[in-house]
Amino acid sequence: MTSVRRSRRPATGDRAVRYRVAVQSLQAHLFEVTMELPSPRERQVLSLPVWIPGSYLVREFSQHLQRLTAMQEDRPLALVQLDKHRWQVRADPGQPLTLRYEVYAFDASVRTAFLDGTRGFFNPTSLCLRAVGHEARPHEIELGAERLPAGWQVATALAPLRTDASGFGRYRAADYDELADSPFELGTFWSGQFEACGVPHRFVVSGAGGWFDGERLLEDTRRICEEQIRFWHGEEPPAFDRYVFMLHASGEGYGGLEHRQSTALICARTDLPSLVAEPPAAGNGQANKGKPPEGYTTLLGLISHEYFHTWNVKRLRPAELARCDYDAENYTGLLWFFEGFTSYYDDLVLRRAGLIDDATYLRLLTKTLNQVLQTPGRHVQSVAQASFDAWVKYYRVGENTANATVSYYTKGALVALCLDLTLRAEGHTSLDDVMRALWQRTSGGPMREADLAQVLRRLGGRSYADELALWVHGTGELPVTELLQRHGVQVNLDPAPLAQQLGLRVSETDGLVIRQVLRGGAGEAAGLAAGDEWLGIELAPAHRGAAAEAWRVRKLEEVRQLRGRRRRVTALVSRDRRLLRLPIEWPPAVQAVRLTVKDAGLLAGWLRNTPSA
Numbered sequence: 001m002t003s004v005r006r007s008r009r010p011a012t013g014d015r016a017v018r019y020r021v022a023v024q025s026l027q028a029h030l031f032e033v034t035m036e037l038p039s040p041r042e043r044q045v046l047s048l049p050v051w052i053p054g055s056y057l058v059r060e061f062s063q064h065l066q067r068l069t070a071m072q073e074d075r076p077l078a079l080v081q082l083d084k085h086r087w088q089v090r091a092d093p094g095q096p097l098t099l100r101y102e103v104y105a106f107d108a109s110v111r112t113a114f115l116d117g118t119r120g121f122f123n124p125t126s127l128c129l130r131a132v133g134h135e136a137r138p139h140e141i142e143l144g145a146e147r148l149p150a151g152w153q154v155a156t157a158l159a160p161l162r163t164d165a166s167g168f169g170r171y172r173a174a175d176y177d178e179l180a181d182s183p184f185e186l187g188t189f190w191s192g193q194f195e196a197c198g199v200p201h202r203f204v205v206s207g208a209g210g211w212f213d214g215e216r217l218l219e220d221t222r223r224i225c226e227e228q229i230r231f232w233h234g235e236e237p238p239a240f241d242r243y244v245f246m247l248h249a250s251g252e253g254y255g256g257l258e259h260r261q262s263t264a265l266i267c268a269r270t271d272l273p274s275l276v277a278e279p280p281a282a283g284n285g286q287a288n289k290g291k292p293p294e295g296y297t298t299l300l301g302l303i304s305h306e307y308f309h310t311w312n313v314k315r316l317r318p319a320e321l322a323r324c325d326y327d328a329e330n331y332t333g334l335l336w337f338f339e340g341f342t343s344y345y346d347d348l349v350l351r352r353a354g355l356i357d358d359a360t361y362l363r364l365l366t367k368t369l370n371q372v373l374q375t376p377g378r379h380v381q382s383v384a385q386a387s388f389d390a391w392v393k394y395y396r397v398g399e400n401t402a403n404a405t406v407s408y409y410t411k412g413a414l415v416a417l418c419l420d421l422t423l424r425a426e427g428h429t430s431l432d433d434v435m436r437a438l439w440q441r442t443s444g445g446p447m448r449e450a451d452l453a454q455v456l457r458r459l460g461g462r463s464y465a466d467e468l469a470l471w472v473h474g475t476g477e478l479p480v481t482e483l484l485q486r487h488g489v490q491v492n493l494d495p496a497p498l499a500q501q502l503g504l505r506v507s508e509t510d511g512l513v514i515r516q517v518l519r520g521g522a523g524e525a526a527g528l529a530a531g532d533e534w535l536g537i538e539l540a541p542a543h544r545g546a547a548a549e550a551w552r553v554r555k556l557e558e559v560r561q562l563r564g565r566r567r568r569v570t571a572l573v574s575r576d577r578r579l580l581r582l583p584i585e586w587p588p589a590v591q592a593v594r595l596t597v598k599d600a601g602l603l604a605g606w607l608r609n610t611p612s613a
Helices: 176-180 214-233 294-308 335-352 358-373 383-391 410-426 431-442 449-460 465-471 480-485 498-502 522-526 556-563 600-607
Strands: 017-025 030-037 043-047 065-072 075-077 079-081 086-090 097-104 113-115 119-122 139-143 153-155 159-163 169-173 184-187 190-196 199-206 243-250 255-258 262-268 489-495 504-507 512-517 533-539 549-552 568-575 578-585 591-597
Touching: 030 113, 065 079, 119 243, 139 176, 169 176, 184 199, 190 214, 199 214, 214 294, 214 335, 214 431, 255 294, 262 294, 294 335, 294 358, 335 358, 335 383, 335 410, 335 431, 335 600, 358 410, 358 591, 358 600, 383 410, 410 431, 410 449, 410 465, 410 480, 410 600, 431 449, 449 465, 480 489, 498 504, 498 522, 498 556, 512 522, 522 578, 533 556, 549 556, 556 568
Parallel strands: 017 139, 199 243, 243 262
Antiparallel strands: 017 030, 030 097, 043 086, 065 075, 065 097, 079 086, 113 119, 119 184, 139 169, 153 184, 159 169, 190 199, 255 262, 489 591, 504 512, 512 533, 533 549, 533 568, 568 578
């Protein structure tokens, strides 16, 4: 007998907008969607979102929609396309309107939709037309199991109305916003469950092999979730009653997208924890069974980041995004707070949950710090400007990106660090208290920068307007190293990587190719340009009487080895099939920061929130 799960919510009646999603063809990567609108407008407009909240770029999902038809009582109706993503149909308001269409789904990212013989995934923003004027109605979505391989299941955070044991059936959303914010995973995925502070969590993983250590992932994720729930609520219940993690392990890939009660994640398959014993380390006769790869820490950081968004952006959010406009860009200057501060806390939570040690945390922070210091665009664009310009700059990476922009993720994380350490140094409070006070002030809802400024003043005992002006709205350097040294961190200076010394970002996959030329560097002074293939170098005689030399190179390290102590080399490059000779004056030593533990007692007060020794 087929088991059936039912929610305790009352039936939605005939008011609900209904969708039925089924597979049209696995091989052609096509979903088929049937939409029923119970009481359409006389001139009903239907629209597919142009973007998905959390990923600030217009992605034109309608490019994949095809074969759209409309009917009432078996009578076909004419559809008029209004623009790139909107259609209008003239309908009888007294009769249900039925629309049918197909969606091509072959984007394996967390943002859109994917379908093949191994798995399916979709965000409703890619599949579900929005009936303009009916967004506040309940929305139901039914998943059909026809034309699917045996053993496939469904995972989503939406509440089930009537589903079978595999999850196929009907789900309910309170409105279109909740539907749009609820992705679906389909396939023969691994599934596990745990409770965090009394809240049931489900974790599904697609693409993993039989060697995958799911219990390790569940336990570590539980510790992250409990740490964050207590961070925001103490012993009080959290702002949600269920949560679903959906992770796809691929050959390569990394990313995540947050939702109110779930998150979609991608990681490299090699980053998963393994049940397989590794070879013993040198001098150690015992195998290190199940030791996670280095990338596993990165995966845990991603899980921590997206889960922190459950509060910081999905509930506590920019006032400009109190209600999303799915038809156009939604501008805000606060992504440095919502993405940057989340980036600050993601790894800090790992330390507080005992999943990494102090040294590992500082290595992760070192990477963030050097990423910002090695970006000339930090002197051009403030992190508030970077937030506002996300729609046209952050996701559109080009050869000049590093020179003109700064990441609101990385610099925003450093702004959070500076605020936290400043508050702690002044002895009044911490950024933890500020975040919780913001939650209380806004009732976990929309906020503005003025709310942050007022909470800082109240808890910190003074105005922090100067810091916000300099760090958020200015382009000067942040006092990161000075503040770190006051909290038990040793700041070391090491030689920078060779590419950074020359002011270049390169690819060495198929020869030595210049990808970016950084502002003010030796590469720019020599005239190197993005797209140049660096073929070889010419060297002056090493000493009197010696001959000049010319060498073919394919790796940047070969340039360093061949130049010896010479202060000048000539790069032989190919540009647009022309060969150029570009003299390079070798620059003075360029340094990179490396953070280590100096005073563990001082560090504990910050990293673990314990009294300093």
